[in-house]
Amino acid sequence: MGRNIAVASAPAKAILFGEHFVVYGKPAIATALKRRVRATSTVNDVGKIRVRSVLGYSSVPLSSDPHLYEHDPHRHIIYSAASAMRLLDRQQGVDVLLESDFPYGMGLGASAATSVATIASVASLFGSISKDEVFKLSLEAERLVHRNPSGIDSAVCTYGGLVLFNKDGRIERLDERCSDYSYALHALHFMVVNSGIMKDTGTMVMKVKAREESSKEEFASLAEMSEVITMHALYAIRGRDLARIGELLTLNHMLLRRLGVSNDTLDTIVYRLVKDGAYGAKLTGAGGGGCIISLIDDAKGTTLLSALSSYGYEGFTSSIEDDGVITLD
Ligand code: PMV
Numbered sequence: 262m263g264r265n266i267a268v269a270s271a272p273a274k275a276i277l278f279g280e281h282f283v284v285y286g287k288p289a290i291a292t293a294l295k296r297r298v299r300a301t302s303t304v305n306d307v308g309k310i311r312v313r314s315v316l317g318y319s320s321v322p323l324s325s326d327p328h329l330y331e332h333d334p335h336r337h338i339i340y341s342a343a344s345a346m347r348l349l350d351r352q353q354g355v356d357v358l359l360e361s362d363f364p365y366g367m368g369l370g371a372s373a374a375t376s377v378a379t380i381a382s383v384a385s386l387f388g389s390i391s392k393d394e395v396f397k398l399s400l401e402a403e404r405l406v407h408r409n410p411s412g413i414d415s416a417v418c419t420y421g422g423l424v425l426f427n428k429d430g431r432i433e434r435l436d437e438r439c440s441d442y443s444y445a446l447h448a449l450h451f452m453v454v455n456s457g458i459m460k461d462t463g464t465m466v467m468k469v470k471a472r473e474e475s476s477k478e479e480f481a482s483l484a485e486m487s488e489v490i491t492m493h494a495l496y497a498i499r500g501r502d503l504a505r506i507g508e509l510l511t512l513n514h515m516l517l518r519r520l521g522v523s524n525d526t527l528d529t530i531v532y533r534l535v536k537d538g539a540y541g542a543k544l545t546g547a548g549g550g551g552c553i554i555s556l557i558d559d560a561k562g563t564t565l566l567s568a569l570s571s572y573g574y575e576g577f578t579s580s581i582e583d584d585g586v587i588t589l590d
Pocket of ligand 1: 276279280281282283370371407409413545547551
């Protein structure tokens with residue numbers, strides 16, 4: 262049983278509230294965006310897992326232990342492909358081609374999205390896989406890259422929608438929680454701005470850990486504030502209070518700045534977006550670079566984009582993407 266080619270795609274994600282503190286058990290809200298990465302898998306008869314993406318080309322023998330390819334830029338993809346086959350009790354050479362319409366290393370979840378899409382496409386070469394299994398395997402692959410991921414990236418890229426990542430690790434899609442949310446979500450329009458600075462999630466997470474260890478009390482109070490902002494954001498989203506959601510986004514940026522994960526470029530983009538009429542803006546993801554997410558009035562998208570390009574930055578607009586991972590027939 263099986264097929265020779267299978268294609269799956271997964272969405273980009275942006276964390277709206279609660280990044281970093283989510284690693285320490287605090288709640289966070291993230292959304293899937295209308296940009297996707299596509300994984301095309303084909304069976305090969307050379308007994309290797311071969312991966313091609315903008316990061317280059319990798320080729321490893323099927324029996325590889327993950328330690329043998331730990332320095333490979335595609336290590337989480339190789340691991341994802343191998344674990345999808347292990348789940349379905351198969352050992353077969355596969356080629357994986359990754360094509361993305363959003364940038365890597367910019368806090369939009371490319372690492373989780375590529376692993377989610379790879380797992381789904383490789384699995385559908387040989388059988389079928391549930392979303393819960395995709396999520397679980399993607400989280401294992403993320404652990405190879407980021408050591409201690411909260412799981413929020415894999416969750417959003419797998420399930421899609423607007424997601425509340427609860428303190429106890431429970432994942433809830435807000436639009437499925439109650440009809441008030443589902444109605445409110447259509448009012449949310451985002452602009453994502455690329456700072457042009459590559460960031461490294463592992464380094465930023467370690468930096469925050471050092472801060473937590475050296476200033477426990479201050480860290481605990483910042484974490485409390487992050488939780489309060491996230492809970493207020495839930496109410497504001499439910500009430501479709503765009504001005505309030507925007508304020509909370511900017512407040513969350515200031516908190517992350519205090520945590521030490523922002524920089525002058527990110528602060529400047531946030532400042533300009535708010536000055537030019539966005540409801541609010543913040544860095545999204547690990548920080549140190551990557552992207553800014555802002556909440557905007559849909560009608561102001563074009564004006565904001567041209568103001569941004571006059572400052573030398575690129576961006577795109579998006580609303581919430583409902584679909585998580587999709588396997589194409
Ligand atoms: O920048 P990203 O997309 O890798 O997001 C990292 C989010 C953190 O909260 C900083 C880490 C995590 O595992 O949740």
